[in-house]
Amino acid sequence: METIALKGLKKYFRVFKRREGLIRTFASLFKRKYSDVKAVDDISFTIKEGELVGFIGPNGAGKTTTLKCLSGLLYPSSGNVDVLGFKPFERKNQFLKSISLVMGQKNQLWWDLPAVESFRLNKEIYELDETTYQKNLNELMELLEVGTQVNQPVRSLSLGQRMKMELIAALIHHPKVLFLDEPTIGLDIVMQKKMRDFLGKYNQKYQATILLTSHYMADVKELCRRVIIINNGKLIYDGNLDKLSQKYSHHKIITAHFDNSFDRQKLSKLGEIKSIDENKVILHIKKVDTRQAAVTLLEKFKVRDLNIEEPELEDVISIIFEGKSNV
Numbered sequence: 001m002e003t004i005a006l007k008g009l010k011k012y013f014r015v016f017k018r019r020e021g022l023i024r025t026f027a028s029l030f031k032r033k034y035s036d037v038k039a040v041d042d043i044s045f046t047i048k049e050g051e052l053v054g055f056i057g058p059n060g061a062g063k064t065t066t067l068k069c070l071s072g073l074l075y076p077s078s079g080n081v082d083v084l085g086f087k088p089f090e091r092k093n094q095f096l097k098s099i100s101l102v103m104g105q106k107n108q109l110w111w112d113l114p115a116v117e118s119f120r121l122n123k124e125i126y127e128l129d130e131t132t133y134q135k136n137l138n139e140l141m142e143l144l145e146v147g148t149q150v151n152q153p154v155r156s157l158s159l160g161q162r163m164k165m166e167l168i169a170a171l172i173h174h175p176k177v178l179f180l181d182e183p184t185i186g187l188d189i190v191m192q193k194k195m196r197d198f199l200g201k202y203n204q205k206y207q208a209t210i211l212l213t214s215h216y217m218a219d220v221k222e223l224c225r226r227v228i229i230i231n232n233g234k235l236i237y238d239g240n241l242d243k244l245s246q247k248y249s250h251h252k253i254i255t256a257h258f259d260n261s262f263d264r265q266k267l268s269k270l271g272e273i274k275s276i277d278e279n280k281v282i283l284h285i286k287k288v289d290t291r292q293a294a295v296t297l298l299e300k301f302k303v304r305d306l307n308i309e310e311p312e313l314e315d316v317i318s319i320i321f322e323g324k325s326n327v
C-alpha cells in the first residue's frame with residue numbers, strides 16, 4: 001500500500017475583489033465580486049513508505065497548500081487525499097500521532113520558555129510514556145548535536161539552534177510521515193548541511209516517509225532521488241532527479257582549458273560561449289552536437305583539459321519554469 005496517495009487534489013481559495021473608494025465599498029456589500037485562486041489544480045501522485053521526495057516549484061506554485069491538505073490543516077476542494085490510510089482532514093488522533101508538519105517560517109515552540117518545556121507538552125499531546133519520551137529525546141539530541149541549549153529560553157537561541165529544537169519537537173513522537181516546508185530557509189550553509197545530514201539519517205533510521213519542500217537545490221540534490229515539480233497548481237514533473245536534465249535541457253556544458261591563445265571566432269561556431277576566464281572557456285553545446293564539438297576541440301584547438309557536464313539543477317529548473325526548454 002502506498003503511504004501517501006493524492007488523486008485529483010484541488011484546492012481553490014475564493015478571494016473577494018476589493019473596489020476602491022467608499023461608494024465602491026458600499027456597492028461591494030451588495031454586489032460581491034470574487035474569483036477563485038486555483039492554488040492546487042488537479043494534482044495526483046503516490047509515495048511509498050520510506051521514500052524521501054523533493055517537492056519543488058516557484059513561489060505561489062501550491063506547495064504549502066498541498067502540504068496543508070496532506071497534513072489535515074486544509075479541507076480539499078475536491079479529490080482524494082490518503083495518508084497512511086487516513087483522510088487527513090478528519091484529523092483522527094491516530095493520524096495526528098503518525099505525522100508531522102514542519103514549517104521553516106513558523107514556530108511551534110514557546111518563545112519565553114526552554115525548548116524542553118515544549119517537548120514535554122508534545123509528550124502529553126502524543127501520549128508518550130516517560131521511557132519512550134526520554135529515549136526519543138536523547139536520540140534526537142544526539143543526532144542533531146544539541147546539548148544544554150534545550151534548557152535555555154527559545155528566544156535566546158540562534159536561528160539554527162531554534163530550527164533544531166523545532167525538529168525535535170516535531171519528531172519526538174517518531175512520526176512515520178514527515179512534511180517539511182522549507183526547513184532550511186534562512187539558515188547559513190553550514191547549518192543547512194547539518195539539517196540535511198540529519199534528515200537523511202532520520203529517513204534511513206526510521207524508514208520515515210518524507211516530502212520535502214526547499215528553495216535550496218542543494219537540499220534536493222543531496223537528499224532526493226525523486227522530485228515532484230509543480231507550477232501554477234499543476235504537476236509538471238514526477239520522476240528521477242537525474243533524468244530531469246535529460247528531459248528538459250537540450251545542452252551540455254563543456255569547460256575547456258587552452259594551452260595558450262585561441263581563435264574566439266572559430267570557437268563560437270561550436271556553441272554558445274558562456275564565459276572566458278584567461279584560458280578557461282565555458283561553452284553551452286547542443287546535446288546532439290556535444291560529441292563532435294569535443295572532437296573538434298581536441299583536434300583543432302590546443303586543449304589542455306576538457307570537461308563535459310550536464311547543466312546544474314538550478315539551471316534546469318529555471319529552464320522549466322521560464323518555459324525555455326529549447327535553449
Ligand SMILES: Nc1ncnc2c1ncn2[C@@H]1O[C@H](COP(=O)(O)OP(=O)(O)O)[C@@H](O)[C@H]1O
Nearest residue numbers: 013015037039058059060061062063064065066
Ligand atoms: N488562504 C489563502 N487565501 C487565498 N489565496 C491563498 C491562500 N493560501 C494560498 N493562497 C494562494 O494560493 C497559491 C499557492 O500558494 P502556496 O501553496 O502558499 O504556494 P507555495 O507554497 O508553492 O509558494 C498562491 O497564489 C497563494 O497566493
Ligand SMILES: [Mg+2]
Nearest residue numbers: 063064065181
Ligand atoms: Mg510555501
